[in-house]
Amino acid sequence: MFARWIYVSAAALCIGAPAVAQDHDHQHHEGMEMGAPSASASHSAMPAEEKHFIEGSGTSRLPGKDPAMNGLHMMPGDNWMLMAHGYAQANYTDHSGPRGDDKFYVTSMAMLNAEKDFGGARLALKSMLSLEPAMRHDGYPNLFATGEVAYGQPLVDRQHPHDLFMELAAKLDIDVAPGTSLFLYGGPVGEPALGPSAFMHRGSAVNNPEPPITHHWFDSTHITYGVVTAGVSASNWQIEVSAFRGREPDEHRWDIETPKLDSWSIRATWNPTPNWSAQVSHGFLKQPEALHADEDEHRTTASVHYADGRLSAMAAFSAKNRDPGETLTAWIAEANYALTERHALFGRVENVKNDELFPDHADPLHDQPFRVTKLQAGYAWNTPLGDSPFHLTLGGSASTYLKPDALDAAYGRRPWGYTLFTRLSLGHR
Secondary structure, three states: OHHHHHHHHHHHHHHOOOOEOOHHHHHHHHHHHOOOOOOOHHHHOOOHHHOOEEEOOOOOEEEOOOOOOOOEEEEEEOOEEEEEEEEEEEEEEEEOOOOOOEEEEEEEEEEEEEEEEOOOEEEEEEEEEOOHHHOOOOOEEEEEEEEEEEOOEEEEEEEOOOOOEEEEEEEEEEEEEOOEEEEEEEEEEEOOOOOOOOHHHOHHHOOOOOOOOOHHHHOHHHOEEEEEEEEEEEOOEEEEEEEEOOOOOOOOOOOOOOOOOOEEEEEEEEOOOOOEEEEEEEEEEOOOOHHHOOOEEEEEEEEEEEEOOOEEEEEEEEEEEEEOOOEEEEEEEEEEEEOOOOEEEEEEEEEEEEOOOOOOOOOOOOOOOEEEEEEEEEEEEEEEOOOOOEEEEEEEEEEEEEOOHHHHHHHOOOOEEEEEEEEEEEOOO
């Protein structure tokens, strides 16, 4: 069955299956594909606009009115629902200053999911893949970003590529009371219950071409090799605990690394209305960074998401307490606003205290923490491609930075940058 699921979903990505659910069914299954509680009788009868949440990356939650990922939805029979979604995005980025760089690169993602309702229980098979390993191990320019390793050196002012396998997991939900279920999630590649939904899945970041420079404070665990999560879920709240591998993925991104369960996390999420979602989480990560093998990390995050169908916004805070080491904090606020069906504005403000900007031990600024703020704004235009399930998006963003004067020699007095992009997506958010 798993092989059949992969084959059918992959074929849908390539040819556009004619078995796409019709409009009235599409709205119902859209909730299912993002994990909304639409399978039980009480939930399936609830209008889509009244659902308190949709599911983001892993087992995280987003507001019910956050724009769900639309893709191909197929009902091949035997109560299975298949979903395929993906995109390929061509980018050109250029940043000023001594450490600035420019590059043309392509980012990509494909989601191939299957779900079956057994009546009182639901099984979801979840996969997410990327062809970003085809680029160099050191990825692409992203000024003031740090995290992970390439060619034996820590990545600074660059964003690492994603792995080929971003998720290979399954989730089982079992109803235990009206509107309440127990669930078990896990697999060789997945995301533990730590932090907000990963940036690629948030409606507040859907058009933003640049990863946050605070990525390794909030959602760096969205690709983790070895995850088991158990929790209890209701329409307006969820509590979950995870065991997972704490070490970040290495630079060899075509393979699946050996899963481990040496770290843990706990997360509570509240969805008081379809417009709001809030989470608090805490986790222990065992030796997450390869070049700091003697350091563990305690990470605490909190976030609030808002969505009303046109506006999607998030504000979040994170604290990384290294052991041994000091606590480094970060916050982020981002939003995406749909002016019309085809025009959108987006922006992001983030502030981070980072001590990894100077990895050379001989540098007098090595291991010194600096607080940096990034300000970014952009525009996106999208259009459907005829009657096909594909959408084309064109856009761009510009960024500027606030930093201490001590960084002038490395980054220039007023560093800035821009990114232009075009995205072809199967479905659209």
